[in-house]
Amino acid sequence: MAQTTPHFATEAHKLRTLILNARKPFVLRNFKMNWKCFEQSLEEWCANYDKEVNSLTEFEVMSCNQGNQTPHWERCRESMRMSLSQFLEKQKTATDEFWIGLNYQRMQDLPNALKEGIDFSRLGFSETTNECNYWLCSKQTNTPCHYDTYGCNIVVQVYGRKSWILFPPNTPLSCTRIPYEESSVYCEENLYAPNLKELQQLTELHEFVYRCILEENDVLIVPRHWWHYVEAIDISLSINYWIPLENDIEEQFKECIVKILIERFVQSGSKEEQKYILNPNQLNEIESDEEVFQILEYLYRNIKTDCSQSKSRRLNVTRHPYQYLNEQETQKIIQELPAGMMENVTPMQRNDYEMLLKQNAKRFTTTQTNNAQQLQPISELKRALINSVCAPAIVEHIKKEFFKRYEP
Structure with missing residues (x-):
């Protein structure tokens, strides 16, 4: 400080x-x-x-x-x-x-x-x-x-x-x-x-x-x-x-978790369900397992980058420190x-x-x-389940658990 x-x-x-x-x-x-x-x-x-x-x-x-x-x-x-x-x-x-x-x-x-x-x-x-x-x-x-x-x-x-x-x-x-x-x-x-x-x-x-x-x-x-x-x-x-x-990188990681969860819900559903659950700009953005887990791995490695590399250099974007005063x-x-x-x-x-x-x-x-x-x-049951597993506090908990368990 x-x-x-x-x-x-x-x-x-x-x-x-x-x-x-x-x-x-x-x-x-x-x-x-x-x-x-x-x-x-x-x-x-x-x-x-x-x-x-x-x-x-x-x-x-x-x-x-x-x-x-x-x-x-x-x-x-x-x-x-x-x-x-x-x-x-x-x-x-x-x-x-x-x-x-x-x-x-x-x-x-x-x-x-x-x-x-x-x-x-x-x-x-x-x-x-x-x-x-x-x-x-x-x-x-x-x-x-x-x-x-x-x-x-x-x-x-x-x-x-x-x-x-x-x-x-x-x-x-x-x-x-x-x-x-x-x-x-x-x-x-x-x-x-x-x-x-x-x-x-x-x-x-x-x-x-x-x-x-x-x-x-x-x-x-x-x-x-x-x-x-x-x-x-x-x-x-x-x-x-x-x-x-700088803290956007962890937010991107959490958003990737949400993407995985949401898309797994819609992949087995009807086209009508997809159009209801996904915003129109997301309908053509559904990733395969291989693609989305590559993204997750990439984000994880950027979060875990050695401290000698400036956070602002990660992911090839100039990122700014926030609320530092x-x-x-x-x-x-x-x-x-x-x-x-x-x-x-x-x-x-x-x-x-x-x-x-x-x-x-x-x-x-x-x-x-x-x-x-x-x-x-979609049923109220499915709606409640999606919003429960994708709630921000739950996704934050998943992120922390993942960091404990995953050691590449």
């Missing part, structure tokens, strides 16, 4: 240090990243996208009144091909019947003109353009509540606004690995449209909840393993980057920043939280609930 706070010469170095030592989320308000590609309006950027790409783009579409008895899982969404300019035009006459979004799109797939100038050097992280993701969506587009098993998340709000509801890692939400997506642990609670039971359960979490509204040019830092539910307030474009961390040391660095630059995301007032939940609960409809339950392709 450092005895004195180190001196950081540049603002970018200070921000980098604060991000890597974040224990609670914080926002940099009106913090312009000065990215050349976004000096134009959203309409101009979308028009340039259409010109450069010269083909229709596949958007996700979700009925706002369909499937609200569960979160808006990806398996429930349909697709629609259109240009980005057509997407914007639809928003002029949009109702609350459905939302449309480009979610989790890789920046590396964009033509250079559409990502010119994007880097995170103002925050102390450079050369990250191709590792970023962009999210373009309409009002009410939402990401079900989850936490990311890897990295610390930087989110830049480029256009429009988004609502972020966050919970600390120890919050007693109902973890589920159905749908299974590598690196994402979802909860079963539906914050978009809670039913009466969920409304009561979520209300009881009032002492855990944080919230912020991201405006244009705001930058949000989401610490490792913080739960978050994200919903667009209006047409929104945001960019995010997950900072690789104590809170007193980080406070000293915060005091060196310009006044008002950094804003801590604060706990939500109980009355405001309950009001938001009740407002969202008005979206819930029971019209299709019975049919949805009848169409569920």
Whole structure:
């Protein structure tokens, strides 16, 4: 543990240090990243996208009144091909019947003109353009509540606004690995449209909840393993980057264990079961025993690498140490920043939280609930077993047992 706070010469170095030592989320308000590609309006950027790409783009579409008895899982969404300019035009006459979004799109797939100038050097992280993701969506587009098993998340709000509801890692939400997506642990609670039971359960979490509204040019830092539910307030474009961390390697090992367990459950099941249990982006990622155990062995050897080799060099990725300063040391660095630059995301007032939940609960409809339950392709027994053996605490225990027993 450092005895004195180190001196950081540049603002970018200070921000980098604060991000890597974040224990609670914080926002940099009106913090312009000065990215050349976004000096134009959203309409101009979308028009340039259409010109450069010269083909229709596949958007996700979700009925706002369909499937609200569960979160808006990806398996429930349909697709629609259109240009980005057509997407914007639809928003002029949009109702609350459905939302449309480009979610989790890789920046590396964009033509250079559409990502010119994007880097995170103002925050102390450079050369990250191709590792970023962009999210373009309409009002009410939402990401079900989850936490990311890897990295610390930087989110830049480029256009429009988004609502972020966050919970600390120890919050007693109902973890589920159905749908299974590598690196994402979802909860079963539906914050978009809670039913009466969920409304009561979520209300009881009032002492855990944080919230912020991201405006244009705001930058949000989401610490490792913080739960978050994200919903667009209006047409929104945001960019995010997950900072690789040293402890991600053990998380990758645990995610490999989950992959082995989940895929063994679905291999003997029907196609309908596979589509229900696996997120759409995982359907073509099922590995053979030989392949997946090679991955497990590779990760194990990287974890057990001799200490003389820097952890940050493992797996050919630059990985960063995390939370290596104590809170007193980080406070000293915060005091060196310009006044008002950094804003801590604060706990939500109980009355405001309950009001938001009740407002969202008005979206819930029971019209299709019975049919949805009848169409569920797996039994509650199988669902409970999958979520039990893949629970984070159980997987952590398996990892420790494996390390005791396996000596190559």
